[in-house]
Amino acid sequence: xxxxxxxxxxxxxxxxxxxxxxxxxxxxxxxxxxxxxxxxxxxxxxxxxxxxxxxxxxxxxxxxxxxxxxxxxxxxxxxxxxxxxxxxxxxxxxxxxxxxxxxxxxxxxxxxxxxxxxxxxxxxxxxxxxxxxxxxxxxxxxxxxxxxxxxxxxxxxxxxxxxxxxxxxxxxxxxxxxxxxxxxxxxxxxxxxxxxxxxxxxxxxxxxxxxxxxxxxxxxxxxxxxxxxxxxxxxxxxxxxxxxxxxxxxxxxxxxxxxxxxxxxxxxxxxxxxxxxxxxxxxxxxxxxxxxxxxxxxxxxxxxxxxxxxxxxxxxxxxxxxxxxxxxxxxxxxxxxxxxxxx
Numbered sequence: 001x002x003x004x005x006x007x008x009x010x011x012x013x014x015x016x017x018x019x020x021x022x023x024x025x026x027x028x029x030x031x032x033x034x035x036x037x038x039x040x041x042x043x044x045x046x047x048x049x050x051x052x053x054x055x056x057x058x059x060x061x062x063x064x065x066x067x068x069x070x071x072x073x074x075x076x077x078x079x080x081x082x083x084x085x086x087x088x089x090x091x092x093x094x095x096x097x098x099x100x101x102x103x104x105x106x107x108x109x110x111x112x113x114x115x116x117x118x119x120x121x122x123x124x125x126x127x128x129x130x131x132x133x134x135x136x137x138x139x140x141x142x143x144x145x146x147x148x149x150x151x152x153x154x155x156x157x158x159x160x161x162x163x164x165x166x167x168x169x170x171x172x173x174x175x176x177x178x179x180x181x182x183x184x185x186x187x188x189x190x191x192x193x194x195x196x197x198x199x200x201x202x203x204x205x206x207x208x209x210x211x212x213x214x215x216x217x218x219x220x221x222x223x224x225x226x227x228x229x230x231x232x233x234x235x236x237x238x239x240x241x242x243x244x245x246x247x248x249x250x251x252x253x254x255x256x257x258x259x260x261x262x263x264x265x266x267x268x269x270x271x272x273x274x275x276x277x278x279x280x281x282x283x284x285x286x287x288x289x290x291x292x293x294x295x296x297x298x299x300x301x302x303x304x305x306x307x308x309x310x311x312x313x314x315x316x317x318x319x320x321x322x323x324x325x326x327x328x329x330x331x332x333x334x335x336x337x338x339x340x341x342x343x
Contacts, residue, residue: 113134115133115306153228162296236275
C-alpha cells in the first residue's frame with residue numbers, strides 16, 4: 001500500500017492554484033486544510049481559521065488579477081526538530097493587474113508577487129499555515145511605494161539556478177548544519193567583535209544571490225549583501241537575535257535546500273541609525289522571516305528571504321497602505337479595461 005505523503009496531499013492544491021479558478025481552487029483548499037486550521041497570513045491579511053481564510057485571500061487577489069497563476073519554484077517537505085511535519089513552498093504569482101488590490105492601483109500589465117507559504121500537517125490535513133506575500137512588490141510595480149527607497153535591486157525573483165527546487169534529493173542534514181552554523185556566526189557580531197567574527201567567506205559563495213523582500217531588495221555576493229542589507233540592518237539593530245524570549249523557529253531540509261519559518265522568529269530594537277529610513281525609535285520589534293537557502297559545494301549560493309515588512313511598520317505605528325493611499329489620491333481608483341485585440 002502506498003503511503004500518502006504531505007507532498008502528495010498538497011499536489012491537488014498546487015495544481016488548482018497554478019491555473020486559478022474559484023471552484024477548483026476552493027475544492028482543493030477544502031480538501032487540504034482542516035476546518036479548525038490556523039491560517040496566519042502577512043499583514044494586512046491577518047489570521048483566520050480553516051480553508052475559508054485561504055480561499056478568501058486568494059479570491060481577493062484573483063479579483064485584482066483575473067488570470068491569476070501560482071508558480072512554485074521550491075518545494076520542501078520534512079519533519080522539524082520538534083517532530084512536526086511541514087511542507088514549504090516558494091514561488092511567484094503572476095497575473096494581469098486589472099483591479100485594485102488592498103488599495104494598490106492596477107497597472108493593466110502583467111504583475112508578479114513572491115510568496116513563501118509553509119503548511120503544517122497532522123493526520124493528513126493542514127492544521128497551520130504561515131505565509132507571507134510580498135505585497136510591497138505590487139506597490140513598486142504600480143509606482144506606488146510610499147516608504148524610503150530600497151537599497152537593493154528590484155527584480156522578479158528567480159528560481160534556483162539548478163532548476164531542481166521542486167525535486168530535491170537527499171536528507172538535507174549537511175545543508176541544515178551549514179546554514180545553522182552560519183546564523184550562529186552572524187550572531188557573534190557585535191558582542192564578540194567586528195564584522196570579521198561573522199566569517200562570511202566560510203559560509204557564502206563568492207557569487208551568491210540574496211533575494212530580499214521589496215523594501216530591502218536583492219544583493220549579489222558578500223559586498224552586495226553587506227552594503228544593501230546587512231550593514232544598515234546591523235547598524236540599526238545590533239541586539240537582533242534568533243529564537244530569543246520564547247520565539248519559535250521551524251526548520252526542514254532536503255538535499256541542498258534548507259528552509260525556516262517562525263511567527264515571529266526574530267526580536268530586536270530599532271536604535272542607533274534607524275533602518276529603512278525609520279528613525280532610531282528605541283522600540284522593540286519582532287520579525288516574521290520565512291527563508292529558503294540553497295547550498296552548492298559546501299557554500300550558500302542562493303538565499304530567498306521574505307520578511308513581513310508591513311507588519312514591522314505596523315508595530316511602530318506606520319500604516320503603509322494608508323500612506324500609499326495619501327500619495328495616490330489623484331490617481332484613477334477603478335479597474336483597467338483591456339478590450340480584446342482586433343486583427
